[in-house]
Amino acid sequence: MLEIKNLHARIAEDGTEIIRGLNLTVKAGEVAAIMGPNGSGKSTLSYILSGREDYEVTEGEILYNGENILELEASERAAKGIFLAFQYPVEIPGVATMQFLKVAMNEQRKYRGEDELTTPEFMRRVKEAAAELKIAPEMLRRPLNVGFSGGEKKRAEILQMALLEPKLCVLDETDSGLDIDALKIVADGVNALRSPDRAVIVITHYQRLLDYIVPDTVHVLYKGQVIKSGDKTLAHELEANGYADIIEAAA
Amino acid sequence: MPAVQETIDQVRQIDVDQYKYGFETTIEVEKAPKGLSEDIIRFISAKKSEPEWMLEWRLDAYRRWLTMEEPTWARVNYPKIDFNDIYYYAAPKGTTGPKSLDEVDPELLKVYEKLGIPLKEQEMLAGVQKSKIAVDAVFDSVSVVTTFKEELKKAGVIFMSISEAIREYPDLVKKYLGSVVPPTDNYYATLNCAVFTDGSFVYVPKGVRCPMELSTYFRINEKNTGQFERTLIIAEEGAYVSYLEGCTAPQRDENQLHAAVVELVALDEAEIKYSTVQNWYPGDKHGKGGIYNFVTKRGDCRGKNSKISWTQVETGSAITWKYPSCILRGDGSRGEFYSIAVSNGHQQIDSGTKMIHLGKNTSSRIVSKGIAAGVSENTYRGQVSAHRKAENARNFTQCDSLLIGDKCGAHTVPYIEAKNSTAQFEHEATTSKISEDQLFYCLQRGIPTEAAIALIVNGFVKEVIQELPMEFAVEAQKLIGISLEGSVG
Ligand SMILES: Nc1ncnc2c1ncn2[C@@H]1O[C@H](COP(=O)(O)OP(=O)(O)OP(=O)(O)O)[C@@H](O)[C@H]1O
Ligand SMILES: [Mg+2]
Numbered sequence: 001m002l003e004i005k006n007l008h009a010r011i012a013e014d015g016t017e018i019i020r021g022l023n024l025t026v027k028a029g030e031v032a033a034i035m036g037p038n039g040s041g042k043s044t045l046s047y048i049l050s051g052r053e054d055y056e057v058t059e060g061e062i063l064y065n066g067e068n069i070l071e072l073e074a075s076e077r078a079a080k081g082i083f084l085a086f087q088y089p090v091e092i093p094g095v096a097t098m099q100f101l102k103v104a105m106n107e108q109r110k111y112r113g114e115d116e117l118t119t120p121e122f123m124r125r126v127k128e129a130a131a132e133l134k135i136a137p138e139m140l141r142r143p144l145n146v147g148f149s150g151g152e153k154k155r156a157e158i159l160q161m162a163l164l165e166p167k168l169c170v171l172d173e174t175d176s177g178l179d180i181d182a183l184k185i186v187a188d189g190v191n192a193l194r195s196p197d198r199a200v201i202v203i204t205h206y207q208r209l210l211d212y213i214v215p216d217t218v219h220v221l222y223k224g225q226v227i228k229s230g231d232k233t234l235a236h237e238l239e240a241n242g243y244a245d246i247i248e249a250a251a
Numbered sequence: 252m253p254a255v256q257e258t259i260d261q262v263r264q265i266d267v268d269q270y271k272y273g274f275e276t277t278i279e280v281e282k283a284p285k286g287l288s289e290d291i292i293r294f295i296s297a298k299k300s301e302p303e304w305m306l307e308w309r310l311d312a313y314r315r316w317l318t319m320e321e322p323t324w325a326r327v328n329y330p331k332i333d334f335n336d337i338y339y340y341a342a343p344k345g346t347t348g349p350k351s352l353d354e355v356d357p358e359l360l361k362v363y364e365k366l367g368i369p370l371k372e373q374e375m376l377a378g379v380q381k382s383k384i385a386v387d388a389v390f391d392s393v394s395v396v397t398t399f400k401e402e403l404k405k406a407g408v409i410f411m412s413i414s415e416a417i418r419e420y421p422d423l424v425k426k427y428l429g430s431v432v433p434p435t436d437n438y439y440a441t442l443n444c445a446v447f448t449d450g451s452f453v454y455v456p457k458g459v460r461c462p463m464e465l466s467t468y469f470r471i472n473e474k475n476t477g478q479f480e481r482t483l484i485i486a487e488e489g490a491y492v493s494y495l496e497g498c499t500a501p502q503r504d505e506n507q508l509h510a511a512v513v514e515l516v517a518l519d520e521a522e523i524k525y526s527t528v529q530n531w532y533p534g535d536k537h538g539k540g541g542i543y544n545f546v547t548k549r550g551d552c553r554g555k556n557s558k559i560s561w562t563q564v565e566t567g568s569a570i571t572w573k574y575p576s577c578i579l580r581g582d583g584s585r586g587e588f589y590s591i592a593v594s595n596g597h598q599q600i601d602s603g604t605k606m607i608h609l610g611k612n613t614s615s616r617i618v619s620k621g622i623a624a625g626v627s628e629n630t631y632r633g634q635v636s637a638h639r640k641a642e643n644a645r646n647f648t649q650c651d652s653l654l655i656g657d658k659c660g661a662h663t664v665p666y667i668e669a670k671n672s673t674a675q676f677e678h679e680a681t682t683s684k685i686s687e688d689q690l691f692y693c694l695q696r697g698i699p700t701e702a703a704i705a706l707i708v709n710g711f712v713k714e715v716i717q718e719l720p721m722e723f724a725v726e727a728q729k730l731i732g733i734s735l736e737g738s739v740g
Contacts (some may be wrong), residue, residue, distance in 0.1 A: 011552050054687075090692040093683070094710025100696075103706055108697035143710070160696065193617035 001199045002026040002049075002168060007060035009048050018044045018055070020224035024125065026168075026217075029196040033210055033235060034203045036221035037243055042203045043087055045221070046170045050084045051077045079169030081109035085157040085174050087203075092144040097156065100144045101126060101163055106162060129162040133189050152175030169193065170201045175209040187212030207239040218244045220246055272499035272530065273638065275424035276362050276472055280391070283340035285475070291314065292445055295298075295340050299414045300449075302421060311445030312434040319438050325601040326630045326662060327570045329506070329543065337508060339446045341391040341473040355396050363388055363468065383411055383463040384722065387451045389480060391473050394449045406462050408492075409454040413481050416452035423454060427485055431514035431551045431578070439510040439572075440547040447481035447512065454552045455490035455521075463504055464720055469498040469509075471531075473544070477508040484514070486521035488554065493524040493720055498567070502532055506569060511546045519554030519581065524562070526719055527575075531567035538597030541569025548575035552584035552613075560587040561604065562718040564727045566734040569598060574632065576605035579613035579641075584613040589718040591727075593708075594627035594659070594732045603633035603664075608644035608674070617648040619714045624735055634666040637674035644674040652682040653711050655704065655735065705732035 002025065009019040018041050026032045034042055048055050051074030061068050069077055092100060106116045117125075130140060133155050144234065145153050154174050161169055171190065175183055190200060190213050202213055209219075210232065218234040219226045220243070227250035228234065238246070283294045287475040292313055296306040321332075343359060365557030385399035387410065403410050409420065417424050436443040451467045471478045486492055498509075509531060515523050525548075534541025544567075550559035577586025588604035606615035615635065623629035629652065637644040652661035663680050685707055693703035709716070709728055716724050 073699070074691065074694035075697050075699045078695055082696050086695075087694065090686075090688045092689060092692070092707060092710070094713060095706055096710075099710075100706070104693075104696040104698055107699065109541050111697065151304055164696070185721065 001028040001030075001065060002201075005060050005063070007048070007062065008058045008059060009055045010043070012054055012056045017058075018224050019048065021060070022221075022225055023220060024226055026199045026201060028199055029194075030217065031194065031200045031213060031215045032047045033215035033218045033232075034201060034221055035205065035218065035235065035238055040221045041224040042221050043086050043172055044224075046084050046172050046201075046203065049170060050074055050082055053228075066190065075107070076111065078166075080110040083166030083169050085154070085161060085166055085169070085171045087172040087176070089145050089148075089153040089157055091146045093146050095144055096141055097144045098126065098140045101140075101160065104160065105163060126161060129159055132162070132192070133159050134185055135159055151179060154178055154186060157180065158186050162189060162193065165193075167197065168199050168201070170203070172203045173205070174202075175204055175206060183209065184212065204229040207235055210235050222247055222250065266563055272295050272532070273397050276358065279344040280341050280473055281344050282338050282342075282476075282712040285338050286335040287313075287337070287339060287446065291339055295446060295448060298340065298342070298678060299417070301414075301417055304421075304425070305417055307366065308429070308434070309445050312441050313446075315435060315447075316441040316445055319441060323571050326598040326628060326631070327572060327601050329570055329599075332508065332543070333476075334442075336475065338473065339479070340448060340597070341476045341484060344395040355556075359388075359390060362390070362470065362472075384540040385463050387412060387465075387467040389449050389451075389469045391448075391471060391476055391478065393683045394451070396470070397451075400502070403462070407459050408461050409452065409735045410465055411452055413450045413452045413483060419453070420452075422473060423485070424452070424483070427483055427514065427516055429514075431516060431549050432512050432547050437547060439545040439595075440512050443479050443481060443512040443547070445480045446477075450480035450482040450486075450511070450513075451494075452482070452715040453484040453492060453494060455486045455492045457487040460490070461489075461492040464493050464495060464722065466495040466497065469496065471498075471507055471509065474503060474506070475505065477510065480509075480511040482511070482513040484523055484525070485516045486518065486523050486557075487584055488519045488521060489549070490518075490521045492522075493526070493589050495526040495528070495720060495723060497528045497530065499530055499532070502535070502540060506534075506541060506543055509568075510547070511548075513546070513548040513575075515550035515559055515586075517550065517552050517557035517559050518553060520556050521554060522558040523550065524558075524560045524720075525550070525575070526723065527561075527563040528723060528730065529566070529567050529571070530565065530730060531566045533567050533596060534569040534600050538569070541598070542567065544568035544571045544573060546571075546573040548573065549578065550576070550586070551578045552581050552610075552711045554584070555581040555610070556583040557581050558585045559586070560589070560718070563591070563602075564715075564719070564730065565590070565592040565600060565602060568729055571598075571600040571602050574604055576607065577615060578607045578609065579644075580609045581613075582610040583612045584610055585613065587718075588615075588617045589715040590619045591622070591712045591715045591731065592620070592629055592631075593622045593624075593731055594629040595624040595734055596627060597625065598627040600628070601630040601632055603631045605634040606636070606646055608635075608637040608646070610640040611640070611642040612644075613641060614645040615647075617646070617650070618647075618714055619650045620715055621650075621652045621661050622655070622708055622711065622731075622735070623652065623661045624655035625735050626658045628660045628662070630662040630664060632664045634668070635676055636668040637676075639670045641671050642673050644671065644676075646674075646676040648676070648678045650678070651711070652680075653708065654682065654684045661684045701732075701735075704735055708732070708735060
């Protein structure tokens with residue numbers, strides 16, 4: 001589903017290289033965990049994947065279902081099924097969560113040449129998904145993310161993911177800021193989306209989340225490169241020993 | 252900052268291709284010679300078969316105007332206007348005044364149809380509700396038709412062009428014309444007194460709730476022609492009326508002047524709701540052309556517990572200079588001002604309101620939403636004052652600005668003056684910017700840039716949109732979207 005080959009990318013504004021020859025393959029149906037020390041480039045990778053223009057790809061390619069997506073607009077990539085749950089969800093003042101959801105769903109449908117959702121159908125889907133994630137209906141009337149608690153923001157991200165039904169889901173530290181119960185709810189939400197035609201990339205620092213969302217593969221990102229890949233036991237190893245040995249071995 | 256850069260580039264393109272009302276209509280016209288003089292004023296007055304007192308009133312204003320100076324305090328810049336290079340009267344041939352619908356030149360009806368304003372007396376389909384809207388159509392210097400006149404007359408409501416009213420109801424006109432905005436008020440208002448050509452007249456008698464929305468659509472069609480509209484609305488005791496004005500003009504390379512005066516009078520317990528959707532041609536992307544919109548609008552809450560509410564959506568004009576105000580004279584009267592001012596490209600807006608509290612227990616509310624994009628300048632200028640005798644005056648002002656890109660400017664200039672110690676005035680102001688993070692977030696959810704801007708902007712102006720008559724709220728929302736778009740039009 002996703003093939004990243006020898007990717008080099010830098011910050012457009014000042015030319016600082018952040019991603020330095022990164023390779024990563026994620027198959028349909030797979031859950032891949034990406035771990036790595038602070039500042040290693042995990043969020044940057046998720047931005048580049050979803051088409052943020054602050055970064056410039058200087059080398060390499062990103063194939064999504066065999067298509068090179070580097071020339072696509074961020075909104076086109078989204079409509080084609082790439083979803084990013086933000087590490088820091090952004091506040092959109094004045095725009096009710098409900099309305100935002102409706103516009104997002106219908107814009108994606110429009111891009112794909114599908115009909116707009118009818119209001120009753122839209123309402124039905126939102127209510128159902130919100131109930132699953134234990135999101136109160138009042139929250140949906142509030143402006144998106146404005147004044148939401150850390151945990152509420154993360155849940156709202158998963159709600160959007162559930163409704164947009166993406167094919168490639170990237171979760172950037174969705175576990176941070178969640179209490180134990182919320183963590184479970186969010187993990188259930190993600191697990192419910194697991195399917196043979198969908199891939200999930202989970203960016204996290206902690207084993208805790210991976211206890212709930214059990215990954216098929218684990219990749220260690222360091223200074224803009226994947227320096228080690230393994231199965232779920234690699235995450236346990238990191239939890240026990242930290243990154244030092246792996247970094248040393250890669251050097 | 253590429254994402255925002257792109258937005259800026261897109262909004263910068265707003266110009267000719269965007270303005271969908273920019274077509275020109277070829278209609279045979281009759282014009283007065285170019286320039287301004289006592290003879291021209293006599294010509295206009297004669298064309299309208301005005302009584303002698305009206306002509307004298309105009310001439311007095313003209314003589315005074317000659318001694319006045321153009322104001323320069325507003326935050327707008329434009330080359331000096333040559334008032335002798337303007338046509339002050341242009342009328343479609345054969346129209347000295349409004350006629351019945353079947354007599355109106357079909358070409359003219361087509362123009363209004365093209366603008367989305369059906370003049371046939373039919374129910375307008377709008378949203379869920381079917382409602383009737385009476386329209387006065389003003390083309391250059393004359394009103395060409397007023398619809399639903401008969402039906403309104405049955406309810407006792409007079410709705411006609413001001414030219415007709417001067418002939419048919421001289422006593423009413425004499426009593427109220429210039430009683431809110433005196434002929435000496437300001438440079439443009441005085442000019443308007445001298446040369447005004449047409450506009451609407453509304454009179455709602457005691458205790459009558461006007462049975463339908465009233466509206467006037469102004470269209471400037473001729474080259475080098477100024478439009479000087481004059482509107483007068485009177486609501487007698489306990490009366491209610493909701494009125495809306497809309498306006499468009501063709502795209503032209505030269506600037507055109509629109510200097511209107513609107514006067515509202517609300518007597519005891521009366522209420523007037525006045526809405527404007529201002530969409531004059533804003534000029535092209537280089538700032539060439541566009542309407543100079545220099546307007547004086549004022550409402551007098553003359554009676555106790557009367558209420559006047561101004562709602563404006565300003566998206567057009569190269570320059571807007573406009574401060575719809577309320578004089579809160581009657582005890583317990585209330586004034587409201589709700590405004591959305593969108594500036595893009597090279598547009599300059601200096602707009603706001605004045606709430607003048609004279610009576611006891613008067614209250615006012617101001618909600619202003621300014622949105623600036625491109626290289627535009629957007630200024631809110633507002634004055635709230637309480638007279639010595641204005642016990643318990645209350646005002647709440649909220650003034651929010653939203654910036655798109657970093658080459659535009661938003662400014663807030665509030666003047667507050669309380670001569671009575673019981674006055675309570677509150678003022679809140681915010682300035683925000685559509686950030687790159689917000690845009691990327693929307694894009695990531697599949698919402699393209701333009702739709703994202705429209706979404707965020709519409710969220711920003713929601714409070715004011717709600718104040719518009721339902722039939723126009725959706726249109727206004729779309730218009731705001733279009734004014735900020737770069738490509739779709
Ligand atoms: N737009 C930017 N401007 C300046 N520096 C940037 C920008 N984007 C990323 N960086 C830098 O690139 C490096 C990688 O950042 P990134 O956010 O991708 O790290 P991360 O792996 O997600 O870290 P964390 O675990 O703390 O979330 C950091 O040093 C960061 O400061
Ligand atoms: Mg990060």
